[in-house]
Amino acid sequence: xxxxxxxxxxxxxxxxxxxxxxxxxxxxxxxxxxxxxxxxxxxxxxxxxxxxxxxxxxxxxxxxxxxxxxxxxxxxxxxx
Numbered sequence: 001x002x003x004x005x006x007x008x009x010x011x012x013x014x015x016x017x018x019x020x021x022x023x024x025x026x027x028x029x030x031x032x033x034x035x036x037x038x039x040x041x042x043x044x045x046x047x048x049x050x051x052x053x054x055x056x057x058x059x060x061x062x063x064x065x066x067x068x069x070x071x072x073x074x075x076x077x078x079x080x
Contacts, residue, residue, distance in 0.1 A: 002080065003050075003072075003077060003078060003079045003080065004069075004079050004080055006049055006050070007046070007049075007050075007065070007068060007069065007072065007079055008023050008024070008065075009049075010042065010045045010046050010049050011023040011026065011042065011065060011068075013045055014038060014041040014042035014044075014045040014046075015031070015033050015034055015038055015042065016033060016038075017033070023065050024065050024066075025065065026064060026065045027063060027064040027065075028062075028063040028064065029063070039059075039062070042062075043059050043062065046068065046072070050072060050075070050077050052072070052075040052076075052077065054071065054075070058071045058074070
């Protein structure tokens with residue numbers, strides 16, 4: 001499974017979405033299920049899946065799927 005697919009699955013799991021739900025365009029403020037509790041669940045899921053520890057600034061800045069891809073790149077995860 002590609003790193004991109006793993007990230008998509010992490011979003012679906014943390015945000016309680018169906019397995020085929022599109023997530024690439026998700027944004028924090030535009031999606032009702034993505035509240036502060038779901039955000040922390042998402043961060044924990046991503047940290048577990050990719051064996052990284054995301055710092056506080058990056059947790060705060062992770063406001064979209066696209067931003068999550070960028071942030072993971074900072075930690076050496078090539079999401080393609």
